[in-house]
Amino acid sequence: MTDTDTKPPLTGHLQASSGQNRTSFDVHLRHACVEFNSTRLFHNLSLDLGAGSFTCLLGPSGVGKSTLLRFLAGLVGHDAASGTVTCSDGKALNDRVAYMAQQDLLLPWRSVRENVVLGAVLRGEKPDLARADHLIAEVGLQKARHMRPAELSGGMKQRAALARTLMEDRPVVLMDEPFSALDPLNRMRIQDLAARVLHGKTVLLVTHDPLEALRVGHKVMVLQGSPATLSDAVIPDGHIPRDITDPVILRHQAELLQQLGALSSQGDRSDLEEASQ
């Protein structure tokens, strides 16, 4: 009796909380200027993240993709950066962002489950273990939930990090090359998983892999130059995750690669500057 009473409200609560996030909002970045080691990375940069969609950001390494993402996450100090971030619902972006980095950033002394509930622990809240277990199962780690990160493979670690990101249940998710350290097969699996579980959230995915961007992105942009500017968005057709054997996607990939490749031949100067730093 009590069992049947408690179970449905639990799933109901899950739906309610994710449904709440579906009332999602666009994020607009305007006039972003960021300096890093006295180099101007961006000047007057604008970026729009569409409500409930995946925006993918490509670009050569060192161009400032991660810095842009960290700026949105509120992790760049105000002495080095300026710019306005507005949300279409009129509220501030702060505290509505979940962050996932290239490293899994799992704490080695905590089990998978303890890592997944880290956010609640750090805010002094009571962790919702039932929801944590649900999300751990969703990323396929139910058997590993009591293991420490050292016992997991690279793919499992990133899946645990994904579960931790989902546990935060924030409307905006910022991901900084989260899958780049994985082998191709694991990377594709976790791309599918991320596309599925992050559906309905406003996602910014920074990546160096054009195919990854085309596979999961509603909108793909290239950040290039010094100070960096954004290219026009490529908006591929099709359902996400997209079929990467689709000739249209492959053509898009070729275009993006050309754009990235053309950059290295035209923009030698900026590349040299980067190399000399």
Next chain:
Amino acid sequence: MSMTRSVKSVKSPTSTTPVTPARAATPLADRKLLKLARPFIIIIALIVTWQIVVSVTGAPKYMLPAPYDVWLALVQRHAVLLDHAGYTIAETVIGLFAGAALGALAAMPMALFSPIRFWLMPILLVSQAIPFFAIAPLLVLWLGFGMASKIAMAALIIFFPVTVAFFDGLSRTEPGWLDLARTMGTNRWRMLTHIRLPAALPAFASGFRVATAVSPIGAIIGEWVGSSKGLGYLMLHANARVQIDMVFACLLILCAFSITQYFIVDRLLRQLLPWQPDSLAKHD
């Protein structure tokens, strides 16, 4: 069918298989045996070398006693030795924990608040510039001939390595963890207790290991300077009466205690911090 196949599969590599497992097995067993026997081999080798030195130089007993003389001193005067060893051990252990606790307490505010760091770091360095032998008489003067002055001495010696190691660990938290914690909306205190402190524990542990190894020095120096009990006192006393076998007996007990203490602490730390990087021990 399956039998012939299995026989075949075993038979075909016969030329190599019987040799390889045997070869692989023996060195493994040998290595395990060697690992167990190693401390004993080292001890026996030292005793033999010692005996050879005594025999070759013909040193008299009041200069360099033979291993057997020291053994006799250990057996015949074990009651006195154990009584005094008890004081030294108590001083060392209490000093170790007091020094480590003080070191941890000093490192935390230094890592958290930069003004405290700027004021405390020079004081810490000055405290290390003063030779401990020079402070020992003062400590005896202030704290008396009893155990308090020796505990203070041991704690002082231990304080520095623990503080430095722990401070280092606290100030080198993986920046990604701190970023993540910031996006999760934490405060300074929870960041400390849930991320920075546990992350610094392996560094604290290595400082504590060093401290454990040097901890008896403080107690012994304190006892040399002024005391009526402890192995340091007993050594001075025996040395003045040319009972060099007793001096050696004291040293042996001190060594045995130091090594035992180190291994107990090391084992405890390993069990308490199972996640810490431990690549050396695995390849041992």
